[in-house]
Amino acid sequence: MPVRHIRHTLLALSLAVALLFLAPGSSPAHAPPLSNATLPLFTGEGKARTAALLSGGRFARTGTAIRRADRFRAGSVTKTLLATVVLQLAAAHRLSLSDPVERHLPGLIRGHGNDGRALTLRSLLTHTSGLRDFAADTRGRVPLTPRQAIRVALTHSPSPPGRFAYSNTNYVVLGMVIEEVTGHSYAEEAERRVIRPLRLTGTSFPGSRTTLPAPHGTSYTAGGREVTEVDPRVAGAAGELVSTLDDLNRFYAALLGGDLLPPAQLRAMLDTTATDGTYGMGIDAVTLPCGTTVWGHDGRITGSYVRVAATRDGHHVLTYRTDSDALVAPSTERALLTAEFCPNGSTP
Template identity: 60%
Template sequence: MPALRTLLAIPLAAALFWTFPGSSTTLAAPATDATLPLLVTQGKAPAAALLAREGTKTRFVRTGPTIRRADHFRAGSITKSFIATVVLQLAAEHRLRLSDTVDDHLPGRLRDHAISLHSLLTHTSGLPDFTARTRGTTPVSPTTAVRLAESDPPKARGHWSYSNTNYVLLGMVIGQVTGHSYATEARRRIIEPLHLTGTSFPGTRTKLPRPHGRAYDASGGDVTTLNPRVAGAAGELISTLTDLNRFYTALLKGRLLPPTQLRTMLNTRSAQGHYGMGLYPTKLPCGTTVWGHNGRIEGSYVRTATTRTASTVITFRTNTDTLTKAPQLERRLLTAEFCPRLTPTPPPSPSDA
């Protein structure tokens, strides 16, 4: 096992890096850069990194020596944003309707024949989450994932209840409608047009592309090698900080979906304000609402957030999936980035006085 205590003991002041301020494409460092280390000191992550983009300017900051800007990592449920985009593209092409039932495309797959694609996209289908059975660590086929989900009592349909099973089924629907795997369709429709050179659907490949760092579970064990079938269409994506910022920028700017489908994606009424379709909103203390998704898979936690106009977008990540104070720390970091006036300015150093 790697010397995790050694990583955590490295002084943060020596481990914090950002792009050089002399570059014309570099943003000035905001309070976010002072907040990111809390993911290590309070969240107990070995290392963390963030890439922000505003217009043509970018800023990269990391804490801990084991994460680099170009690293590939597992993006977990951020996969859902890609899957939802493909489904909405197919709807725009009239190859399916969101009101279609799963049974229309996958006859006999579910015992409940009335579950719609719309309810899968918004997590209002009532289908239980298959990872409650697998704990996200056991590789399973899509068919097995659905069978495991149906072995548990269903939730109330029409009420928001996050379930990875929904997006496993959407991956199967994409395959049935197009004749190609969801990975092939996402690559053709999103990854290649946007030149996301660090993004891939690994299928059953257990290794990360190079370059990459290490990934650790909650006890410090190395879980860099992992079978992506633990998540499938609900969370198998591999990506980079740069690629995720580029994807969400293109999505919110309307480069991937027509206006009607983008409005549908951002409509949260069906999910009682919790979720759109592959995206969810977060309202911050300053009144700003950011859109994006998080991704948690063994050994990795990722979060992308952007303004509605995609004028500013950030992605941050840690190389472990368990952060004891993740919700509070994540909100604090987003507030520091998108609500700078609410973030106290640190006192000047003696040299600045």
């Protein structure tokens, strides 16, 4: 689930960071490591039990609560992978981003002013459809089938179409579109099109499985309650993914490097015109004080928070996670990204 409610102080938690630097000619010795001055930004004013760093293939940490190979729930980072599948299908002319939802899922979106005949796949990808976020009602705690999630959303009138309004419902609908177009579930298509080709061996769609694959650590709520076992159907196609630090780095590097989408579809994914520069299709854009824009996504689901940020060419990727759904303040996260991607300071 996305970052929407921010805690400005952190309870004790564990945190891991993955950093991939793939600039031409770079090597681990020349990769720009986070300095000792930067590490406190990860630790919630020193309260975290563990900090870990992967720089140019190296992994360093304090404490042992998080291991490099651990599987964890990636939450809404799932949306980038799902959008990649939809855009691959568009490139293959299996669907068009201008298709109304009604063309693929007739009669599904109706009621309280919601109308699938007026909503395009593009509007779902960019969160400009106006569909209500079902998770605003369930708070990410109730396992639902896709149709049940949509029924929850359709009990509400839509927000004004054309405006950016983040909604997990959009991606639940896209998961159903993928299945309708291909005859396979979104998980099967993502496995075939992305996970296997990139050899993302720690990445999976667990479906209704509540346990995490081994190896994994323990996850906690912001209040400290242990919640390692979670039914992924609380998020479904909007946030079901399980992954690792290395796999998320590899995925975003490949995506932004042009290995997964033709140029036209990658340009479409990174077009933020519809959202005033903040969100493309399954990927967000953050412009830092030095003028650098980083691309990626965050993900929050019970017991986990993840953030991925990368340069436009995919040569420099930072992934970090906590084993708690307690969150850093936006200002702290921004300071972290600035320290990493603006090595010469924050002035453009």
